[in-house]
Amino acid sequence: MNSLLSHTFGKSASYTVAIFCTCGLILLLLMLLPLFGLIIGFHPKLFLASLQKFVVWQAFLVSIKTTLISVLIILLFGFPLSYLLSFYNFLGKGTILTLLELPLVFPPIVGGLGLLIFFGRGSTFGIFFKNIGINVPFTPLALVFVQIFIAAPFFIFTVKSAMDQVDRECLLASASLKASLPATLLFVLIPMVFPAILSGLTASFAKALGELGASLIFAGNFPGVTQSMPLAIYIILQSNFDDAIALSMLLVVTAFLPLSLLKLTITRKK
Amino acid sequence: MFKCKLGFLRDNFKLDVKLSLPRQKTLAVIGENGSGKTTLVWLIMGLLKPNTGFIAIDNEFYVDLARGIYSPIKKRPFGLVFQHYSLFSHLSVRENLIFGLKRLRLSKKEIEHRSCIFTERFGLKDLLHRPSSTLSGGQKQRLAIARTLILKPKLMLLDEPFAAIDQQTKTELMSSLNYFRDDMSLMTIIITHNFLEALTLGDMIAVMDSGILLEVGTKEELLSRPKTEYVAHLIGLNLFKGSPAQNAPIFHTDLGSIVTAGIAKNKHYALINPREITIHLKRPDSSALNVLEGYITNISPLDHRGELVRISISSSPPVVSELTTISANALNITVGQKVFASFKAASVNLY
Numbered sequence: 001m002n003s004l005l006s007h008t009f010g011k012s013a014s015y016t017v018a019i020f021c022t023c024g025l026i027l028l029l030l031m032l033l034p035l036f037g038l039i040i041g042f043h044p045k046l047f048l049a050s051l052q053k054f055v056v057w058q059a060f061l062v063s064i065k066t067t068l069i070s071v072l073i074i075l076l077f078g079f080p081l082s083y084l085l086s087f088y089n090f091l092g093k094g095t096i097l098t099l100l101e102l103p104l105v106f107p108p109i110v111g112g113l114g115l116l117i118f119f120g121r122g123s124t125f126g127i128f129f130k131n132i133g134i135n136v137p138f139t140p141l142a143l144v145f146v147q148i149f150i151a152a153p154f155f156i157f158t159v160k161s162a163m164d165q166v167d168r169e170c171l172l173a174s175a176s177l178k179a180s181l182p183a184t185l186l187f188v189l190i191p192m193v194f195p196a197i198l199s200g201l202t203a204s205f206a207k208a209l210g211e212l213g214a215s216l217i218f219a220g221n222f223p224g225v226t227q228s229m230p231l232a233i234y235i236i237l238q239s240n241f242d243d244a245i246a247l248s249m250l251l252v253v254t255a256f257l258p259l260s261l262l263k264l265t266i267t268r269k270k
Numbered sequence: 271m272f273k274c275k276l277g278f279l280r281d282n283f284k285l286d287v288k289l290s291l292p293r294q295k296t297l298a299v300i301g302e303n304g305s306g307k308t309t310l311v312w313l314i315m316g317l318l319k320p321n322t323g324f325i326a327i328d329n330e331f332y333v334d335l336a337r338g339i340y341s342p343i344k345k346r347p348f349g350l351v352f353q354h355y356s357l358f359s360h361l362s363v364r365e366n367l368i369f370g371l372k373r374l375r376l377s378k379k380e381i382e383h384r385s386c387i388f389t390e391r392f393g394l395k396d397l398l399h400r401p402s403s404t405l406s407g408g409q410k411q412r413l414a415i416a417r418t419l420i421l422k423p424k425l426m427l428l429d430e431p432f433a434a435i436d437q438q439t440k441t442e443l444m445s446s447l448n449y450f451r452d453d454m455s456l457m458t459i460i461i462t463h464n465f466l467e468a469l470t471l472g473d474m475i476a477v478m479d480s481g482i483l484l485e486v487g488t489k490e491e492l493l494s495r496p497k498t499e500y501v502a503h504l505i506g507l508n509l510f511k512g513s514p515a516q517n518a519p520i521f522h523t524d525l526g527s528i529v530t531a532g533i534a535k536n537k538h539y540a541l542i543n544p545r546e547i548t549i550h551l552k553r554p555d556s557s558a559l560n561v562l563e564g565y566i567t568n569i570s571p572l573d574h575r576g577e578l579v580r581i582s583i584s585s586s587p588p589v590v591s592e593l594t595t596i597s598a599n600a601l602n603i604t605v606g607q608k609v610f611a612s613f614k615a616a617s618v619n620l621y
Contacts, residue, residue, distance in 0.1 A: 172317050173356035177370035177417065178344045187369070191360045 038252070041245045050246030058224045059232030060250060066140050066228065067208045070147035074204050078155045079197070083189075085156070086163035100153050108213030111149055115142070115218045142219035143226055150211045151204035158203065162196030163189070198262050206255040229254075272425055272457050274333075276313050277322035278481075285309055285481035291425075291474065294451055296458040297486075298472025300465060306481040307461040308353070311427040314459070315350040316343040327424055327457075349423035353430040355414040359403040363394055366402050366413055370421045384420050392416040392446060408439035415443070419450055426458045432467055444471065465504045469493075477501055495621050497539060506572075506580065508542040508589050514620070521620065526586030529559040529615045537620040546617035547591035549581060549601060550610045558612040562589060566607050569598070583611050 006013045119126045119136040174184040212230035219226040229251045237244040278285040285306045291297045301307050312318045325333040332341040371381045389395050392412045476486040484498045496502045502509030512523035514534040521528045521540045564585030572578035579598045581591045
């Protein structure tokens with residue numbers, strides 16, 4: 001272990017490193033316990049057998065479909081919002097930033113309840129949506145609403161902070177080289193924050209995929225319609241432990257896949 | 271001929287500038303940090319909008335707010351090189367170079383043709399496919415200038431171009447700039463805070479302070495007849511603003527009077543070369559008509575070899591004298607000491 005601090009503080013630095021190493025290792029172990037558990041419970045044969053079951057794929061398809069839609073919506077509406085929050089100062093900006101953090105601290109189950117009340121039969125909005133033929137609660141659309149609520153902040157904050165780092169003069173330089181604003185966004189700003197867009201998307205994808213609390217309340221548990229992977233795991237767990245493990249593995253891999261692909265491409269570029 | 275008159279007001283900062291620049295000439299704008307130099311070039315380029323004024327080359331007006339004319343950046347034949355280069359770090363050297371050409375939607379053939387010329391001229395040939403983030407400071411600077419010049423502007427604006435590069439690169443860059451100035455009949459405005467750089471680069475020099483130009487002139491005018499204490503101080507001359515007496519060979523300043531060689535009218539400045547001023551420990555009986563009494567406030571070496579020293583004296587008016595280090599040592603003077611400074615009436619230059 002080589003560090004400037006060791007040279008400067010000598011022995012006391014070594015003691016500190018020893019204590020901090022122990023702390024770090026203990027926390028790492030605690031954090032890895034769930035993964036260990038999954039690995040212990042994993043039997044390839046049983047896994048392959050479970051994967052052939054209809055209920056598993058049904059949940060997988062529900063999750064993938066709704067999550068992809070949610071992530072697409074987050075991208076299309078989140079990018080403009082991040083841009084405004086990074087480049088402009090306006091009245092209420094602080095409030096918006098605080099509101100955006102809400103889902104991070106909001107208990108998901110309470111979020112689900114809120115959505116249920118908003119779109120419910122008792123509310124004006126619920127009645128309005130029902131009258132124009134859009135049914136939200138207990139439909140795949142409800143899953144999408146829930147996922148956006150949970151996952152959007154991860155995208156917006158990642159992209160906004162990347163935009164905050166962009167040298168403003170680079171954009172002015174683009175203008176002085178005769179580029180219009182659309183061209184500047186397309187050829188300068190977006191390429192510069194592209195890694196952040198990707199990592200924001202993967203983070204919100206994983207978050208949306210794993211959401212359970214809010215969807216349980218607002219989307220319900222209809223196999224093939226609103227029964228997402230996390231919900232299916234919860235239900236199957238009570239009858240077939242091995243299927244639950246298989247589905248859990250599938251969920252973890254699906255959530256991790258974009259992230260690892262992203263890391264791979266970034267390291268390869270470097 | 272480039273002409274502009276600009277008024278700009280924002281957050282307690284006021285800029286009021288009028289200047290003109292003939293073809294193929296370079297104007298060096300010199301001033302301290304915060305004097306408004308960068309604001310000036312941003313206004314000309316179109317990154318900021320002035321409150322009043324106009325910008326024109328010959329009879330082509332790009333901005334004339336009185337007539338409601340305000341051309342966007344794209345329509346102005348100007349190029350700006352930013353102080354910190356502002357290269358696009360995600361693009362290669364070649365992509366940076368042709369960025370502007372692509373935005374102008376020039377033909378592939380024309381883009382190829384121009385990029386060949388500028389690649390050659392700026393020594394970028396071996397770097398073309400490198401990511402621009404891997405370039406050295408001097409290479410970045412060259413690329414920043416090349417990608418601006420490739421658009422063939424009529425006026426080049428360079429914001430502190432030599433702030434962060436070594437002497438070798440500086441010399442190369444100056445020769446490149448001179449080449450294009452002649453080849454493209456380019457007008458150039460260079461911003462600097464280094465007076466020596468301003469003298470080397472500028473045919474004309476403008477001194478800027480708190481948003482206004484204190485004086486604008488050719489190098490020769492500025493050096494021989496400075497009109498501001500700022501410039502006089504920079505080139506190390508004694509400059510006094512004031513007025514001559516009606517019937518006597520005397521020039522009155524706010525801080526004291528000087529005897530001059532003849533009766534002068536309509537002169538506003540008195541200039542004395544510090545080398546004409548000698549220092550004595552006792553009141554001299556020489557023929558010099560000006561003898562000023564005061565205390566030494568500062569002694570500083572003038573050149574890096576230490577052969578000359580500059581001595582500031584708190585007389586009325588305060589003067590600066592230049593001596594050889596040998597004579598200064600012989601006098602054995604120190605800061606705070608009382609001395610007499612003398613100079614002949616004939617060494618006072620009035621204009």
